[in-house]
Amino acid sequence: MSDDIQLGLGFSGRERTPFLRRLSAxxxxxxxxxxxxxxxEEMLDVARAVCGAFSxxxxxxxxxxxxxxxxxxxxxxxEVLDARLNVFVRxxxxxxxxxxxxxxxxxxxxxxxxxxxxxxxxxxxxxIDELRALLDRTADAIRSKQGSVAEVADALESCRAGFAVYxxxxxxxVADATLAELVAERGFDADDRLYQTAEELQTLVTDLYPELxxxxxxxxxxxxxxxxxxxxxxxxxxxxxxLALNFDQLDPEEYLTAARGASLxxxxxxxxxxxxxxxxxxxxxxxxxxxxxxxQPRRASRERPSDPPPSPDTDPIARIQTHxxxxxxxxxxxADALLAGKPEVELTDALRAAxxxxxxxxxxxxxxxxxxxxxxYRVRFSDALYVDAEAPLTYISPAVLCADRTAAVQPNAGDVxxxxxxRAA
Amino acid sequence: MTDTxxxxxxxxxxxxxxxxxxxxxxxxxxxxxxxxxxVEVNDPGGSICHTLxxxxxxEPLPYEETFSVRRLSPVPQLALATCIGxxxxxxxxxxxxxxxxPFNDAVEANVALGxxxxxxxxxxxxxxxxxxxxxxSDEGLRLGPxxxxxxxxxxxxxxxxxxxxxxxxxxx
Numbered sequence: 257m258s259d260d261i262q263l264g265l266g267f268s269g270r271e272r273t274p275f276l277r278r279l280s281a282x283x284x285x286x287x288x289x290x291x292x293x294x295x296x297e298e299m300l301d302v303a304r305a306v307c308g309a310f311s312x313x314x315x316x317x318x319x320x321x322x323x324x325x326x327x328x329x330x331x332x333x334x335e336v337l338d339a340r341l342n343v344f345v346r347x348x349x350x351x352x353x354x355x356x357x358x359x360x361x362x363x364x365x366x367x368x369x370x371x372x373x374x375x376x377x378x379x380x381x382x383x384i385d386e387l388r389a390l391l392d393r394t395a396d397a398i399r400s401k402q403g404s405v406a407e408v409a410d411a412l413e414s415c416r417a418g419f420a421v422y423x424x425x426x427x428x429x430v431a432d433a434t435l436a437e438l439v440a441e442r443g444f445d446a447d448d449r450l451y452q453t454a455e456e457l458q459t460l461v462t463d464l465y466p467e468l469x470x471x472x473x474x475x476x477x478x479x480x481x482x483x484x485x486x487x488x489x490x491x492x493x494x495x496x497x498x499l500a501l502n503f504d505q506l507d508p509e510e511y512l513t514a515a516r517g518a519s520l521x522x523x524x525x526x527x528x529x530x531x532x533x534x535x536x537x538x539x540x541x542x543x544x545x546x547x548x549x550x551x552q553p554r555r556a557s558r559e560r561p562s563d564p565p566p567s568p569d570t571d572p573i574a575r576i577q578t579h580x581x582x583x584x585x586x587x588x589x590x591a592d593a594l595l596a597g598k599p600e601v602e603l604t605d606a607l608r609a610a611x612x613x614x615x616x617x618x619x620x621x622x623x624x625x626x627x628x629x630x631x632x633y634r635v636r637f638s639d640a641l642y643v644d645a646e647a648p649l650t651y652i653s654p655a656v657l658c659a660d661r662t663a664a665v666q667p668n669a670g671d672v673x674x675x676x677x678x679r680a681a
Numbered sequence: 682m683t684d685t686x687x688x689x690x691x692x693x694x695x696x697x698x699x700x701x702x703x704x705x706x707x708x709x710x711x712x713x714x715x716x717x718x719x720v721e722v723n724d725p726g727g728s729i730c731h732t733l734x735x736x737x738x739x740e741p742l743p744y745e746e747t748f749s750v751r752r753l754s755p756v757p758q759l760a761l762a763t764c765i766g767x768x769x770x771x772x773x774x775x776x777x778x779x780x781x782x783p784f785n786d787a788v789e790a791n792v793a794l795g796x797x798x799x800x801x802x803x804x805x806x807x808x809x810x811x812x813x814x815x816x817x818s819d820e821g822l823r824l825g826p827x828x829x830x831x832x833x834x835x836x837x838x839x840x841x842x843x844x845x846x847x848x849x850x851x852x853x
Contacts (some may be wrong), residue, residue: 531694536812536827538743538750539758541839544765547758548845551794 273297274437282378298332300375302340305331306350307372310364318353318361344368387418388450395457398464405465412461412471415454419478426485430492438493439504454479498526584628587621591633591657594622600658603635604642607655611648622657632661685711692733696813697722697826699730716740722826723778725818732813734830753812756796757804759847761814763790764805765839766846768824776836777829781820794847 272280272295279300280293287293294300309319309327319327325337332340344350349368353361377385394411397403403411429438454476461472506514514523595601603622607615625633638654685707692698692708700708700719708731709719716739724730735741743750753761764787768779784805791801805822809815813827831839839846 531690533693534696534813537753537808539753539761539814540831541835543752544758544762544839545842545845547755548762551755551759
């Protein structure tokens with residue numbers, strides 16, 4: 257064996273990825289030579305694509321090479337696909353539909369399909385799931401008392417050996433591996449459920465097969481060693497990765513989980529050794545000058561509006577009273593003018609002479625005086641009716657204005673004269 | 682990490698730092714290649730230390746859409762303008778460090794402009810000091826190292842418009 261192969265180079269001289277290294281180790285027990293395993297992960301994609309080509313009902317009658325090529329179109333170049341199909345045919349992943357010469361149709365052996373699934377699971381998870389399944393199967397067999405003492409002893413030994421192999425590998429990684437190798441291997445399960453399962457198995461064995469207590473206890477010890485080694489690996493990944501500020505070590509989902517579930521102090525640890533620029537908001541002379549030019553102080557509170565200017569009018573009640581007094585005085589003067597110093601006077605001629613509408617205004621003023629108790633003036637109408645179709649007043653009843661100055665009531669100060677109210681109405 | 686790189690990182694992180702004569706030249710050389718310059722300032726103890734500022738013509742242009750920066754809100758900017766007006770008495774000299782002004786004088790000068798007193802105190806005690814634009818000591822408020830780091834062109838622009846800076850009671 258050359259040094260190159262020990263350094264992780266494949267048979268073709270290409271460096272193997274961690275995935276392919278596991279794959280090679282997985283296949284090694286059945287490989288006839290060191291070049292039996294692919295050294296390019298894309299070759300496994302071709303195998304997946306070929307298996308996928310047979311995953312529909314129309315493949316029940318087999319597929320020709322051309323049909324397979326059409327279904328895996330784009331997975332790889334045609335010559336590569338042809339070479340891979342030759343390998344698959346020779347190893348029995350693809351079998352002739354009938355065992356005849358020149359048979360051109362192939363069917364997929366289900367074992368090959370399962371093989372692809374197994375490669376994926378073991379290569380990505382490191383195979384620890386197989387150990388978990390072995391533990392579960394052993395526990396089920398013991399519970400149902402399916403096996404003899406020797407068979408149970410063999411199963412316990414297989415489980416212990418599995419834990420020992422994984423624990424040794426992890427301890428070697430923790431001691432010697434680089435950070436990149438540790439990151440590649442961090443798929444190992446550090447969950448102590450494996451240890452709990454081993455403990456439950458040991459309890460079961462102690463109850464049902466007391467003579468196998470010693471191998472069962474050894475199984476628990478190896479399981480504990482494995483869990484400790486897996487935790488040691490994760491601790492080294494986290495501590496060294498944290499120091500190197502390598503943020504690729506965790507998946508985005510793991511970062512999201514940490515952001516949602518971790519405490520502030522735990523999250524702050526991530527940036528303990530990170531140097532930041534101090535917070536410096538941008539400010540320069542131009543911004544300061546612009547602020548000075550645009551700044552307008554905001555009013556802190558609402559101010560009460562100023563009082564309205566005083567009204568130029570005097571007391572409105574007094575104004576009304578003054579106006580009413582004026583009206584009453586004017587009406588009285590008019591009545592006095594009509595009376596001309598006499599106690600009574602015939603108004604009919606005066607009204608007819610005034611015409612329309614002056615006669616109406618005159619009569620309204622005099623009637624307003626008649627209704628005011630404080631005024632001495634009274635009007636009497638006779639039942640006669642003068643009718644003159646040609647005159648401005650077409651009809652009028654004769655009216656007499658008289659003044660009884662001895663019976664007049666003196667108004668109280670502030671009272672609005674009744675004559676003024678009548679006029680207002 | 683080399684000593685120069687470490688000193689430069691520490692200078693950025695601390696804003697002001699005393700540089701040994703052995704590293705000062707190397708740090709200044711690297712800063713110059715980055716469009717920055719070393720500026721001498723006084724630390725609170727009175728000794729000489731350094732801060733980083735942009736060289737003339739190399740400062741970022743925050744007014745363009747490609748460079749987004751956090752800006753001061755109007756009240757802290759007005760408070761800073763007032764402090765520059767109060768502390769920068771000799772307009773022929775550099776505004777930094779200027780003269781110390783009592784804290785209450787700075788507050789009252791801003792209140793006289795119609796700014797809320799509580800907001801002024803918050804800006805003077807908080808944001809402006811965190812940003813290194815002001816430094817408070819027993820003597821009162823002084824302009825901080827971030828003002829010292831302003832490029833000369835900015836200082837000249839401020840000098841030309843210095844008459845518009847509020848100066849508190851002196852304005853009256």
